[in-house]
Amino acid sequence: MANQGKKVVVTGGSGMLGSWVVKHFVEQGYEVLNVDTRQPEEPVSPTLIVNLEDLGQTYGALAGADAVVHLAAIPRAGMVPPEATFRNNVMSTYNVLEAASGLGIKKAVIASSESSYGICFAVHPFGPQYVPMDEAHPQLPQDSYGLSKVVGELTADMFHRRSGIQVVSLRLGNVIPPEWYERFPLLDA
Numbered sequence: 228m229a230n231q232g233k234k235v236v237v238t239g240g241s242g243m244l245g246s247w248v249v250k251h252f253v254e255q256g257y258e259v260l261n262v263d264t265r266q267p268e269e270p271v272s273p274t275l276i277v278n279l280e281d282l283g284q285t286y287g288a289l290a291g292a293d294a295v296v297h298l299a300a301i302p303r304a305g306m307v308p309p310e311a312t313f314r315n316n317v318m319s320t321y322n323v324l325e326a327a328s329g330l331g332i333k334k335a336v337i338a339s340s341e342s343s344y345g346i347c348f349a350v351h352p353f354g355p356q357y358v359p360m361d362e363a364h365p366q367l368p369q370d371s372y373g374l375s376k377v378v379g380e381l382t383a384d385m386f387h388r389r390s391g392i393q394v395v396s397l398r399l400g401n402v403i404p405p406e407w408y409e410r411f412p413l414l415d416a
């Protein structure tokens with residue numbers, strides 16, 4: 228298979244989105260290492276238990292990888308106190324990109340969010356400045372989760388300038404796994 232011998236580290240691979248991403252890369256023939264603080268419900272690749280807030284652990288976890296897909300995060304506002312969300316998400320993204328750059332990894336994908344625009348978790352509600360919204364729309368978060376995603380994108384820009392690593396920051400919308408589809412019935416036309 229074309230991808231045999233290529234290794235992808237997926238952080239947050241025990242999570243909702245990550246478990247699908249791990250499965251996809253395994254199906255494509257990649258060697259996959261899931262890096263998370265917890266085991267997945269259904270293991271399809273090896274899992275290394277790592278706290279990505281620790282740079283040493285992050286270096287160890289990424290060593291030997293050809294690419295990294297960084298999905299690990301506290302995935303929305305309000306789950307834990309705001310500063311804990313900010314610290315976890317900002318430091319884990321920094322450490323993943325610091326380690327990837329230091330190890331000479333050439334490609335990374337990181338999970339940003341539509342929440343970086345600030346509309347989703349706004350304390351003082353506001354709407355888009357124009358629609359359809361695009362990448363040029365200002366990011367105006369009022370919450371630490373949205374801010375952590377803006378900082379993540381800026382961190383990616385910085386490491387690209389420093390090491391040349393290619394980083395794609397995906398501003399993901401709401402992720403719905405198939406088992407939740409019935410919660411979102413189609414409206415009658």
Ligand SMILES: NC(=O)c1ccc[n+]([C@@H]2O[C@H](COP(=O)([O-])OP(=O)(O)OC[C@H]3O[C@@H](n4cnc5c(N)ncnc54)[C@H](O)[C@@H]3O)[C@@H](O)[C@H]2O)c1
Binds near residue numbers: 280399
């Ligand atoms: N779920 C959504 O609708 C949505 C929307 C936009 C963006 N995102 C982003 O997509 C990514 C995945 O979201 P999800 O919904 O699958 O979240 P999830 O909580 O299901 O999975 C995240 C995983 O990251 C792990 N993790 C968190 N902090 C860690 C750390 N310091 N070290 C190691 N592992 C850590 C958790 O244990 C968990 O398994 C996140 O970055 C999230 O911000 C999600």
